[in-house]
Amino acid sequence: MSLLRTAMTYERGVWVSLFRWVFRRPDPAGPGDRFGYSAMTTPVLLAFIGVSIVEIPILHFLLPWRTVQIIAFVVSIWGLLWMVGLLGAVRVNPHLVQREGIRIRSGFTVDAFVPWSAVAQVRTRNRPLEKSKGVQFEETADGLIGKVVVLGQTNVELVLTAPTDVGLPRGPLTELHFWADEPRELAAASLVLVG
Numbered sequence: 001m002s003l004l005r006t007a008m009t010y011e012r013g014v015w016v017s018l019f020r021w022v023f024r025r026p027d028p029a030g031p032g033d034r035f036g037y038s039a040m041t042t043p044v045l046l047a048f049i050g051v052s053i054v055e056i057p058i059l060h061f062l063l064p065w066r067t068v069q070i071i072a073f074v075v076s077i078w079g080l081l082w083m084v085g086l087l088g089a090v091r092v093n094p095h096l097v098q099r100e101g102i103r104i105r106s107g108f109t110v111d112a113f114v115p116w117s118a119v120a121q122v123r124t125r126n127r128p129l130e131k132s133k134g135v136q137f138e139e140t141a142d143g144l145i146g147k148v149v150v151l152g153q154t155n156v157e158l159v160l161t162a163p164t165d166v167g168l169p170r171g172p173l174t175e176l177h178f179w180a181d182e183p184r185e186l187a188a189a190s191l192v193l194v195g
Helices: 002-022 041-062 066-092 183-193
Strands: 033-035 095-097 101-106 110-115 119-128 135-140 143-148 153-164 173-178
Touching (some): 143 153
Antiparallel strands (some): 153 173
């Protein structure tokens, strides 16, 4: 049942993201400086979208049965829109530097909030990781590090003043690492508000 609920939540997130992106709906997270993390994933998603667009007419000509053609067409259009929704999800849910703190997001699946009072240091450091899983955790002698990963990399690190629960599946964290397309600009905007 939990797997079904997760799948339904994910499906809903894709369609809501597609709607918000197409109709330019405002970010419900409110005001703040927005920083994207989609520069590396956009070409990958565009490649899949392009392949899907080419696949639709090819399947139509390859499949000899009308009923199967219709089913393949419906499934292909659903898949195409679903991938566009994934692309929309990373566009309409950017990281947010707000007056109260920073929100680290990954599409509609991750929304971690760190108040500025919990941030000791913001630094930029490109770290390639062995795994490409979207959210990772690393136990260290100093505590638990959370990582919100894009294509196996992070490039911004928040060092926390004390172990803090930020809304990720595990915690509390002593550091939170994530990827931003403009890490130096994000760090500069954050440093103005830290303390």
